Amino acid sequence: MKKVVKFGGSSLANAEQFQKVGDIIRADVTRRYVVPSAPGKRFSGDEKVTDMLYACYAKAEEETDFSADLAKIKARYDEIITGLALTISLDKEFAGIEENFKAKAGRDYAASRGEYLNGIVMAAYLGYAFVDAAEVIFFDEDGNFESDYTNEKLSERLANVKRAVIPGFYGSKHDGTVRTFSRGGSDITGSIVARAIHADMYENWTDVSGFLVADPRIIKNPEVIETITYRELRELSYMGASVLHEDAIFPVRKEGIPINIRNTNHPEDKGTLIVESTCRQPKYTITGIAGKKGFCSINIDKAMMNAEVGFGRKVLGVFEKYGISFEHMPSGIDTMTIFVHQDEFEEYEQSVIAGIHRAVQPDTVEMESDLALIAVVGRGMRATRGTAGRIFSALAHAHINVKMIDQGSSELNIIIGVKNADFETAIKAIYDIFITAQL
Numbered sequence: 001m002k003k004v005v006k007f008g009g010s011s012l013a014n015a016e017q018f019q020k021v022g023d024i025i026r027a028d029v030t031r032r033y034v035v036p037s038a039p040g041k042r043f044s045g046d047e048k049v050t051d052m053l054y055a056c057y058a059k060a061e062e063e064t065d066f067s068a069d070l071a072k073i074k075a076r077y078d079e080i081i082t083g084l085a086l087t088i089s090l091d092k093e094f095a096g097i098e099e100n101f102k103a104k105a106g107r108d109y110a111a112s113r114g115e116y117l118n119g120i121v122m123a124a125y126l127g128y129a130f131v132d133a134a135e136v137i138f139f140d141e142d143g144n145f146e147s148d149y150t151n152e153k154l155s156e157r158l159a160n161v162k163r164a165v166i167p168g169f170y171g172s173k174h175d176g177t178v179r180t181f182s183r184g185g186s187d188i189t190g191s192i193v194a195r196a197i198h199a200d201m202y203e204n205w206t207d208v209s210g211f212l213v214a215d216p217r218i219i220k221n222p223e224v225i226e227t228i229t230y231r232e233l234r235e236l237s238y239m240g241a242s243v244l245h246e247d248a249i250f251p252v253r254k255e256g257i258p259i260n261i262r263n264t265n266h267p268e269d270k271g272t273l274i275v276e277s278t279c280r281q282p283k284y285t286i287t288g289i290a291g292k293k294g295f296c297s298i299n300i301d302k303a304m305m306n307a308e309v310g311f312g313r314k315v316l317g318v319f320e321k322y323g324i325s326f327e328h329m330p331s332g333i334d335t336m337t338i339f340v341h342q343d344e345f346e347e348y349e350q351s352v353i354a355g356i357h358r359a360v361q362p363d364t365v366e367m368e369s370d371l372a373l374i375a376v377v378g379r380g381m382r383a384t385r386g387t388a389g390r391i392f393s394a395l396a397h398a399h400i401n402v403k404m405i406d407q408g409s410s411e412l413n414i415i416i417g418v419k420n421a422d423f424e425t426a427i428k429a430i431y432d433i434f435i436t437a438q439l
């Protein structure tokens, strides 16, 4: 049995948190590969080391003095090293970083140092080998992650290393330039390592006890999701539920490795298990609710649209021309509605409308802005009658006007469009009918 354990920034923010992490790792001998983030916030209002590095490097690029900023970053690590009573020193590392900053080694290089240094500290603390991610995680010339090549090299490298620390968030291009994933990318590294070593489990340790059924900023103390499938998770994270980086699913999914989201501050909690498929019945009909604001809809009307072959393609071609991706496209006999992100669309609005007129000569094109989309996700919906009915009666009771309904063919989710202003009330109404009413 082999586990990969990834710890987020808040789990490694100071020596005390490091000790909790050490206890967790030592409590299970199968926790053999450790992927750390950079130190996060120690208290609300504190700065993440990654953000400090970005700011410090910005000064280096402008050729203003950044030595005080770099010293502050070093102090964060020194505090951890002293707190853990380690004897290592990062003086040499910091001298190298200072030089590389002066030589303008790049923003990605700068940000990656947060994880790199934390990896060195973690390896020393645990007595594990340190494997620099730049030597085992690869990006192509354009900066795209090279999944299969990385998998091959990383498996080879770790084959004879029983216990190792591999810093999260970055890798390198073939010319040696450091490249990072997008923010929160250590989750992806954990998943890549899990795939490479054929882990039995990828544990992702953070500061919450798993995925919540709904956003805690909207619902007070929402229930934790016990088990969720990759597909459900993808639907929810796409709609804004964030605990795990969206792209972290793909590498482990290929291998069918489950992910367990755990809480470093409450290791006794079971957290959320993310799996390919499961026969475990979900506790409630729905698994989760998530949503996003800031959409607008373009409603196209044309008599006999249904008989016009190629109508949809021509309309979508206009959006494609301006690089706008659409979210949903419900249609009627003579109508077609396209949902897009308002901020992406605004810039091209008039060109798109003119383009649609030219392409398909519609009778009318109307737009509605400030819409929100809510996804109600659950594998349990397929086998349950009346889910849609319950959602819409709950929304009607809350006096919410439903603007759009879209049920994916997977029957895994129902997407509901409402006005931005109704967003929170709608989520509360749906949560109450499925969760609170059953507690």
Ligand code: ASP
Residues within 6 Å of the ligand: 008, 009, 037, 038, 048, 050, 114, 168, 169, 182, 183, 184, 185, 186, 187
């Ligand atoms: N430290 C990086 C960030 O803050 C990556 C990570 O924590 O996953 O985005």
